[in-house]
Amino acid sequence: MPRQYEGAYQVIKTEDYIRQFNEIYKRYPKAIELNNAIVWALERYPQGFENIMQDFYHWITEELSSPGYPIVKILFRVFADKKEVVLLSIQEL
Numbered sequence: 060m061p062r063q064y065e066g067a068y069q070v071i072k073t074e075d076y077i078r079q080f081n082e083i084y085k086r087y088p089k090a091i092e093l094n095n096a097i098v099w100a101l102e103r104y105p106q107g108f109e110n111i112m113q114d115f116y117h118w119i120t121e122e123l124s125s126p127g128y129p130i131v132k133i134l135f136r137v138f139a140d141k142k143e144v145v146l147l148s149i150q151e152l
Contacts (some may be wrong), residue, residue: 061074061148066138067077067102067103067142068101068103068105068142068143068144069102069104069142069143069144070098070101070102070144070146071143071144071145071146072146073145073146073147073148075147075148076146076148076149077151079148079149079150080094080149083131083151084095086129086131086151089125089127089128090127090131092118093120093123093128093129093131094117095131096123097118097120097123097146100118100144101135101144101146102144105135105137105144106137106139111134112137114137114139115134115135115136116134116135116136116137117122117132117133117134117135118132118133118135119131119132119133119152120132120133129151129152130151130152131150131151131152132149132150132152133146133148133149134146134148134149135147145152
């Protein structure tokens with residue numbers, strides 16, 4: 060069962076996100092740790108990233124990059140009333 064913190068948002072991964080992440084994972088086996096960091100941050104404060112329009116946001120993970128982790132751009136939606144974050148896509152930059 061996924062961890063749930065009081066006041067935390069539930070993070071939901073779309074099929075597109077999962078498929079795209081799996082392609083990144085093939086090249087970067089440690090990317091699972093990157094994915095865990097992304098989920099951890101979005102569970103706590105998803106509105107802390109760049110708001111594109113309405114409830115759509117994106118995050119370029121430059122601060123998380125290292126030789127084992129690529130820089131990625133994540134597109135997601137925040138549904139504050141339901142305390143949900145929906146991960147729409149992830150792209151390696």
